[in-house]
Amino acid sequence: MEVPVITSAFSAVAVEPFPEIKPQDDLGGTIAAVLSEQGIELRQGDVLVVASKIVSISEDRYVDLASITPSDEALRLSGLTGKPAELVQLILDESVEHFVAGERGPIIARHRLGYLLTSAGVDRAGAEGAWLLPSDPDASARALRTAIHAATNADVAVVIADSDGREDRRGSTVISVGAAGISPLRVTESIEADGRLKHQEETLTDMVAAAAGLILGQRGRGVPVVVISGISYKASDDGVRSALHHGIPPVHGS
Incomplete structure (x- = not known):
């Protein structure tokens, strides 16, 4: 049976000021x-949480919106949401399905x-550009971990x-x-009163x-x-993608 990993207390410290x-x-x-x-000394078992935007910047994931030609769908969504059509097209190019919440x-x-x-x-980058997610965020995390271990x-x-919205709330x-x-x-796993094994999973890295x-x-x-x-x-180096559902039906239709 899976032994639960329990946290009773933790502390969080900003690494600042941080250069551009x-x-x-x-x-x-x-x-x-x-x-x-x-003077922040890392200890074994610490977790560094890094904003995706600086990872994207360091990996030069910038796109010039002037290079994007909006499709009819991008123009429709632009009129609906108020977002620039070029930015909407980039969202469509980076995704396999979409819907508008609200x-x-x-x-x-x-x-x-x-x-x-x-x-x-x-992520919008001023009026003229945008930043895409790292091409492989799990690989980026592994590279950062290796570099920080080598240095410290x-x-x-x-x-x-990454910051993210919810379709059900503002x-x-x-x-x-x-x-x-x-x-x-x-x-976590536990034995129910009827003898059945209850298996539960929590998205730990999301909570972190x-x-x-x-x-x-x-x-x-x-x-x-x-x-x-x-x-x-x-x-574990399984990464966040290992926790994703696969083969699930489309969301709300595209």
Whole structure:
């Protein structure tokens, strides 16, 4: 029977001030340098939660909207949501299916990697461009974990977090899109009164991302990295994608 992994208390610390990240920057090395400058010493088992946007920037996932030609569907959705047609087309290009939540959005899309995200994870970059998700967020998390371990000798986990909306309510939350060194699921098993084995799964990396979201600069604060200490978890490089459903029916139709 699966032994539960229990967390009784944890702490979260913002890694700030943090420099502006530019395309092709060594993100892992920058994080390690800022940790050293701020006197933040990583401990075995800590979890670094990193905003997906700085990962995207370091991997140069920028798209110039002038290079995008909107389709009829993009023009229709642009009129409905008020989003620029070029940005909407980019959302469609990054997704395999979509629907509009509410009368004017947001656009909820299933990203071609399998994630169900607001705007397929496309993040506006001023009036002229946009940032796409990392091409493989789990691989990005593994690379960051390796780099940080090499710089600090601390065996830590990395979670890449992204802000996301919900179709059933206003506002946004924070979820995980990539992970390394931590199992994306927390599994518990118990014996029911009738003798049946009850198997339960919780999306642990989403809960970790949401905890960091209280600090992360989703709306302009500019804190892209948080160190969380005290969380119990099972080490794993399965990544967030291993927790996704596969072969599920389309969402609401496209």
